[in-house]
Amino acid sequence: MRPRSLRGRLVWGAALLATAAVLAAQIIGFIVVRSWLLNRIDGQLDDFILPGHAYSRTVDPAPELPPHADSVTLPSDFRIMFYDTQGRESGRLGGGKAPGPGLPSSIDRLELSPGKPGTVRAASGSGRWRVMIKSGPDQTSYVVALPMDMVDGAASELLWLNAVVLAVTVTGLVVLGRWVVRIGLLPLTRMEQTAREITAHDLNLRLPDTDPRTETGRLSTVLNTMLDRLQKALRERESSEARLRRFVADAGHELRTPLTTVQGFADLALRHEDWPVSARREADRLIVQNAERMSLLVDDLLLLAKLDQEPVYAAERVDLLLLAADAVGAVAPQSPGHEIRLEPVGGGEDGVEPAETVGDPHRLRQVVTNLLTNAVTHTPPGTTVRVRVGTTRATAECGGRDRPGRSASGPPLAQGSRICVVEVIDDGPGIGAEAAGRVFERFYRADPSRSRERGGSGLGLAIASTITEGHGGRLELETRPAQGCVFRCVLPGGH
Template sequence: MADLLHPGRWTLRSRIVLSTVTVFTVVAVCLGLVTVLAVRNYQINQLDSRLVAGAARFNPQSGGTERTCTLSRQRGAPPDVLCQPGQGVGSLAALVVDGTVVSSGFVEAPGAIQPLSAKQRDVLAGVRQTDDIQTVRVPGLGSFRVIASRTPIGTAISGISLSDVSRTTRQVIFTELIIVVLGLLIAAVGVSTLVERALRPLQRVRETATRVSELPLDRGEVVLADRVREPDANPQTEIGQVGAAINRMLDHIGEALQSRHASEQQVRRFVADASHELRTPLATIRGYAELTRPYRDSLEPDVTHALTQVELGASRMGTLVDDLLLLARLDSGREIEIRDVDVSAVLLDLVADAHVAGSGHEWSLDLPDQPVFVRGDDMRLRQVFGNLLTNARVHTPFGTHVAVRLRRPAGAGDAEHAGSDGSGGAADAAGGGDGWVAVTVSDDGPGIPGELIDSVFDRFARGDSGRSRGVGSTGLGLSIVDAITRALGGSVSVMSEPGCTEFTVLLKPADPDVD
């Protein structure tokens, strides 16, 4: 509700329609006031002309033959002028002598003259004698336009009621209100329709920008084919100028993305070539270092230590080279040979190895009663879960409990549906939907710092010392986990807080008949 009351949060269409209707309303009200005043003034002028003509007949000095009958009638009788032909309904006449109304009357209907009450006569007795026409309110009869003229007998007062003028004014106001309301409705609908049509190009520009914003621009080769249509990018219009600016921006972004992709490809080719070229000399170094093992007891301790470090360094370098080569292959889009794999057996072997390699940790494995098969590659899956177990072992202190849990898909129907769409499966998997085989590796260690949680799967990303025991790492383990799971059509996610870190790998289940 607060958003609706804040004009800055209204849509452009709403603001234009409201502004137009407001201007139309102000103009209509002004025109209506001018019209009402003009009609009222015109009627009053017409009424004043009739009043002057009637007063001339009531004034004995006007040269007319009419004489009042008040001198020959009983005191208080209506003036004879009211009995003359041509006196309209609403006419009023009175004769004031020495401040007292001696004769008065009011034409209530054709041929029906009503005498005035004492209160009404007192009001007329107080009318100022002047040549100007005055507006006087007579109790019980309403407002009158009156003129008071001096005569040899006294003051002759003639008046005409303003009731017809007021009635006409009310009718004009009512008619104008109906016209204004109908005009506002027509204007609102018409302006809304015109604005909607005028803003359609802007809507198409927005749709183009939305489609571009939904593209995965963070990795790989990106082709920005979407552009604002030529009619919507006409620089002669305001919206066209926006569309043309967006097209120029997309051209620059597309060029930048192509340059970035080309640079990434060069780096990947270099890493792949360098890693490939390093494998042979590293294998040679390791081979010669291993040949010296039988003779190390006869060598000096310093020499023995140096040869041991050479062998260990060559082994670590070989592992790094193998990881880089694997990432280069996955980046190049080289497909992994996928078949049905018993992930239960894979986890059983890896947790058993972890017991041996990390005897200072507590390990637990939770498996379903029946084997669970997934679509994948046995060696790559062992690499994925092996990296996760190694990560939990080397980055947590002794005594940490590491739990591995395997969950079956919720239903075979969901599994078939999820596995049939390779493009949309990963997205659904990321949301933890049913139909996926889920493997979780959790520990109760210190957790991953919040500032590193979003980049934990980036290459060469490393946690701080709070999660490490001084064991060095290449920073490629989790990036390999992410690359392999995506290549298999699945996903990996992490949730971490102090005392609980959990990695979840979602994989496509095998066909039901295999299980």
């Protein structure tokens, strides 16, 4: 069988339940009314007392009476049959148009106990009589009877009335039930129509009924939340695919230039074997330089892939002050045009103090070195670069909250928690707001030139942010055009 719709199940289910309830009420009413009428007849039979002179005249009929007592009509529906001491019929009282009770000629064949009412059929026709045996004088007895026409008639009328009421009730329930259920299911109908429109073309539509006091409203709220999450996931997937395509394009662009250079000079060296030694040496130098460039780029890509797939970091106590000092010592000789200073966080007069955290010393050294290298690479000679190291508490000023003018690579740390900070501050030209929001993207460079000498491949900050987030921290950038940049590495403080 094909399953019915929810509307059909509700209508027919309610109709069946109501039909069962009405039918049960009618059956109970029928039984109660019939029992009441029957008890009333039994009460009349039990209360009936035959006068003594009527009994004597019936047993010894007077000369003026007809030979049979049936001709005597009582002013009621009672019928009485007398039996002698031998149990044989000796006379009757009562009469009328209706046939009397079909009583046997011997009281022994009646199979009734004295004082207990019973039911017998009429002498002819389909009528029934209620009878009761009572004791008479001198060990005689008589049977008093009342017709059950009122009981049977009332029961028949009540049955017909119940049948009509039941039919009207069921019909009304089905007709009105369909209307009531249709009104009640309007929210579900609207949800169905909206869902079809969402499926067809418009993912921005949402279910309209969101009243938390109703079941459909709560369901709509849950479904709207699910749709929001699905739409967000789709957008993230599209954004991820776009980033992947851009990543592949940028990687191909970065690799194409050195490959073209290597291939070009190699072809020239093979075609012109009579080149002078100086020209050949210059070609070899350029081939080696571009090969190193490709090697560094491939190493960066492999490192990012490794950090994304299965980042494995050591868990050692690391003093960020030592890492910063090492980075300054390594970068300063390569950047003679920049003044690099090592200071405490806040720029106070107090000397720098150790800032210990737990992590991988090699990877964290790489973060500090990348930040410092990025600062000296993107600022002109004569720029002062300050490397500040220290411990503090996460606040809106540092690590604990996002705010306008600040870009970050991860979520803020808990307000008030102890943190370790390494800041790289320069007084160079700064970065525009649009570029600041993308500096942590892979292969992104504010400089439109693709020359590695003017900014590298755009993977240094991406690597630094990935490592920092892997240690439970984040990178922050605060910049104001023409006033320099602040790159801040925020890490959880060691215990």
